[in-house]
Amino acid sequence: MTGRSTRSPRRRTVVAMFIVLAVIGAFVIRLVDIQVVNANDHIEQSLELGLSSSQKTYGTRGTIVDENGATLAGSIVLYDAQLDPKLVGPIDRTIDGEDVKVPWETISAEIAAVTGQTAEEIQAIVAAALAENPESRYARLTSGLTTAQYRELADMKIPYLAFVAHPARTYPDGAVAGNLVGFVGSDGTPLAGLEVSQDGCLASTDGEIRYQRGGDGVVIPGTMTEKPAVDGGTLQLTINRDLNWYLQQLIAEQTQNTGAKSGSIFVVEVKTGAIRAAAEYPTVDPNAPTAVDESDRASRIFRNTFEPGSTFKALSAAMLVDSGTANPFSVVHVPFRQTFDNGASVRDDLQHPDYDYTLNGVLVNSSNVGISTFAGMMSDQARYDYLTKFGIGQGTDVDFLGEANGLVRDPSQWDNQTKYNTSYGQGLTTTVPELANAYQAIANGGLKLPLRLVESCTAADGTVTTPDNGEPTQVISPEAARQVTDMLENVATKGSVSEKVGIAGYRIALKTGTAEKVDPGAGTYKVGSYFTTIAGFAPADDPQYVVVVTLDEPTTIKSSSANAPAFREAMTQVLKTYRIMPSNSASPDLPTFG
Amino acid sequence: MSADLLAALDEFAPSARPVDTRAPRLRPVEQAAVRRRPRLAYGIVAVLGAAAIVAAQMVVSILTTQDTYAISTLTSQQRQLTWDRQILYDEVAGLSSPQYLAANASALGMVISEAPTFLRLSDGALVGASQAAGWQSSIDAVGRGAVANALITQTPLVTDPAATIEGTPVEVTDETGQSVIPPALTDGLPTPTTR
Numbered sequence A: 001m002t003g004r005s006t007r008s009p010r011r012r013t014v015v016a017m018f019i020v021l022a023v024i025g026a027f028v029i030r031l032v033d034i035q036v037v038n039a040n041d042h043i044e045q046s047l048e049l050g051l052s053s054s055q056k057t058y059g060t061r062g063t064i065v066d067e068n069g070a071t072l073a074g075s076i077v078l079y080d081a082q083l084d085p086k087l088v089g090p091i092d093r094t095i096d097g098e099d100v101k102v103p104w105e106t107i108s109a110e111i112a113a114v115t116g117q118t119a120e121e122i123q124a125i126v127a128a129a130l131a132e133n134p135e136s137r138y139a140r141l142t143s144g145l146t147t148a149q150y151r152e153l154a155d156m157k158i159p160y161l162a163f164v165a166h167p168a169r170t171y172p173d174g175a176v177a178g179n180l181v182g183f184v185g186s187d188g189t190p191l192a193g194l195e196v197s198q199d200g201c202l203a204s205t206d207g208e209i210r211y212q213r214g215g216d217g218v219v220i221p222g223t224m225t226e227k228p229a230v231d232g233g234t235l236q237l238t239i240n241r242d243l244n245w246y247l248q249q250l251i252a253e254q255t256q257n258t259g260a261k262s263g264s265i266f267v268v269e270v271k272t273g274a275i276r277a278a279a280e281y282p283t284v285d286p287n288a289p290t291a292v293d294e295s296d297r298a299s300r301i302f303r304n305t306f307e308p309g310s311t312f313k314a315l316s317a318a319m320l321v322d323s324g325t326a327n328p329f330s331v332v333h334v335p336f337r338q339t340f341d342n343g344a345s346v347r348d349d350l351q352h353p354d355y356d357y358t359l360n361g362v363l364v365n366s367s368n369v370g371i372s373t374f375a376g377m378m379s380d381q382a383r384y385d386y387l388t389k390f391g392i393g394q395g396t397d398v399d400f401l402g403e404a405n406g407l408v409r410d411p412s413q414w415d416n417q418t419k420y421n422t423s424y425g426q427g428l429t430t431t432v433p434e435l436a437n438a439y440q441a442i443a444n445g446g447l448k449l450p451l452r453l454v455e456s457c458t459a460a461d462g463t464v465t466t467p468d469n470g471e472p473t474q475v476i477s478p479e480a481a482r483q484v485t486d487m488l489e490n491v492a493t494k495g496s497v498s499e500k501v502g503i504a505g506y507r508i509a510l511k512t513g514t515a516e517k518v519d520p521g522a523g524t525y526k527v528g529s530y531f532t533t534i535a536g537f538a539p540a541d542d543p544q545y546v547v548v549v550t551l552d553e554p555t556t557i558k559s560s561s562a563n564a565p566a567f568r569e570a571m572t573q574v575l576k577t578y579r580i581m582p583s584n585s586a587s588p589d590l591p592t593f594g
Numbered sequence B: 001m002s003a004d005l006l007a008a009l010d011e012f013a014p015s016a017r018p019v020d021t022r023a024p025r026l027r028p029v030e031q032a033a034v035r036r037r038p039r040l041a042y043g044i045v046a047v048l049g050a051a052a053i054v055a056a057q058m059v060v061s062i063l064t065t066q067d068t069y070a071i072s073t074l075t076s077q078q079r080q081l082t083w084d085r086q087i088l089y090d091e092v093a094g095l096s097s098p099q100y101l102a103a104n105a106s107a108l109g110m111v112i113s114e115a116p117t118f119l120r121l122s123d124g125a126l127v128g129a130s131q132a133a134g135w136q137s138s139i140d141a142v143g144r145g146a147v148a149n150a151l152i153t154q155t156p157l158v159t160d161p162a163a164t165i166e167g168t169p170v171e172v173t174d175e176t177g178q179s180v181i182p183p184a185l186t187d188g189l190p191t192p193t194t195r
Helices: A004-037 A039-049 A104-115 A119-132 A147-154 A193-197 A241-257 A309-322 A359-364 A368-375 A380-389 A416-424 A432-443 A478-494 A560-577 B002-011 B040-092 B098-107
Strands: A053-057 A071-083 A091-095 A098-102 A139-145 A161-170 A207-211 A225-227 A234-237 A262-269 A275-281 A331-334 A337-339 A345-347 A355-358 A454-458 A509-519 A524-538 A545-552 B117-119 B126-128
Touching: A004 A039, A071 A119, A071 A147, A071 B040, A104 A119, A104 A139, A104 A147, A119 A139, A139 A147, A139 A161, A147 A161, A147 B040, A241 A262, A241 A275, A241 A545, A241 A560, A241 B098, A262 A432, A262 A560, A309 A359, A309 A368, A309 A380, A309 A416, A309 A432, A309 A478, A309 A509, A309 A524, A331 A359, A331 A368, A337 A368, A345 A368, A345 A416, A355 A359, A359 A368, A359 A478, A368 A416, A380 A416, A432 A478, A432 A524, A432 A545, A478 A509, A509 A560, A524 A560, A545 A560
Parallel strands: none
Antiparallel strands: A053 A207, A071 A139, A071 A161, A091 A098, A207 A225, A234 A454, A262 A275, A262 A545, A331 A355, A337 A345, A509 A524, A524 A545, B117 B126
């Protein structure tokens, strides 16, 4: 059986089998490649070649809500209408059982009644498109139609009228927190505020549906593939909508009453660093951003820097007490005008005889000479370091779109005058959030918390991300903070605005500021125009909220007294909103004179 | 190859065939076996099975098609409901805003009291200033409505249909029917020019 005759055919068979197996193997590999490895590509390809149609599906842009979940920004759908000029003409309609040809003039008038245009305008659009190209198949009729308008037009069943839906933005509360929320353009591009800076949270991902249709327009079973659209996340802010509205109405009235250029009220929660309100006037209604001047469309609170003036005396006092240089009872001799050893000259606001003021008295009577004399007891570098620790010139952790930083020059660049000016808030700049953050530190036992505007972002799948905030900083000791608070309470009870800021039952701590403004053209301070501020917190026995009220160049009253009514109303509303109980004790009474 | 073939042919060569003396391996059958009747049942089962498969396929196909139509109807229903929802949302947009609520309350004569007073539930004590609210509201939500909302600028207040959140419109018309709106005072009271 192993003879030559039998061995040969078997070998042939084996060879043939191998060849067959090899071919089969090649086919199997190719099959697996087509059906498994590259299956998706081929499905894509087949759909492109095939008779399928596809439809883009839009995800919904995420909503922006306040601390209680009230919607500040939501998404709606608007419609664009377009005409097919080539087909424009009379339409056959059945009216009372009779077939009538309705002329284009009547049709255009019907459309116009819904879109708010005139029949002539619509006819002109079609005529213009046809004049340009007699074969024209597209002419834009109008955009931004509401669903109600769209349905009314669609129900007319005009064959040459088509619609395109596109997502749009709506702001149910109008200008409430419009300065923070920002707005988007008509094409959906975020243009301002949190809409831009938090776009990563809010943006949605578009999806697509592909399918094949039967003759009657019904989707053929088994041909539909869907890539689902992903909705944007919900952005929760720390803002309280109702409080913010009240403060916006308040600052609008006060800005008008005092004849100021602009005004703002800023509220920070002492124990959390959360910004509860950022009201300003004038401001923007994100539903109609073009209705206001371009300079009013962004937040002045975050973008403007200013020389703060006497509100900085609280910071100077804080560093004096914390460093052990002085205490509320330390006394200095204060003439109306003082020329220091280095030649710098400082004077007080109002003419007065020589006094022996305590540090407390210096704050209560807001003496520039007094605080300059005290500040001279510390090194420039130490004062600079304290200001930096308070966050002045450092910006805040909010990182708002276009947020400005204050500017404190390095002490090596301070000239003789600046050395003293900086102790009462001139010769340096800050921002409202920086100032509020510094006062938050004093109110919170010396512990400065990072300011927060965004609470969290909840993605469509439910995952919650909270923004990465900075670390708290112990700026001054709790004992120093308490002593500064005591002095600021004396400012509230005995200072220039004491009769206007009192809230029955509550202990208030505050400091006023009437700062000179640099005239950018002349490079000198403006005469008779001031940037006025009151910064304070309550209840002083257990501080809960910091309120900063600013007015830019008030004219009816030019000093910080202009801010007093707004400060009292704002603080009252904050205390009511958060159900803060009245204080059970009286403010301490510290000596003013030594 | 040719050698093999020759060898094979050689075996069938008639001349050298030896006589076989053994009994033949093939022989005729003595009695033919009775031909069995084909089983009808198998046939019926096979045909019925085929028919059942065809029928089942048709039923499934019909059901799928029907479902497709049902889905199509539901989809159009859903689309209609989505439109309805959008229309209703557009209609009420802005009505929940604080400025609308406050303007309505203000038009009713409600005021915002300045001094906070609390009623403590545990012992019923009044905590705070305990003053009655004054006649004047701390802000003028309807007369000087300053927080704009383009969604409801034209929406009349529920409590005062003549007013909106921007206050009561002052519409004065002269003889020609033209609207006469007095110029806004922006720089305080005008000063008379005296000589």
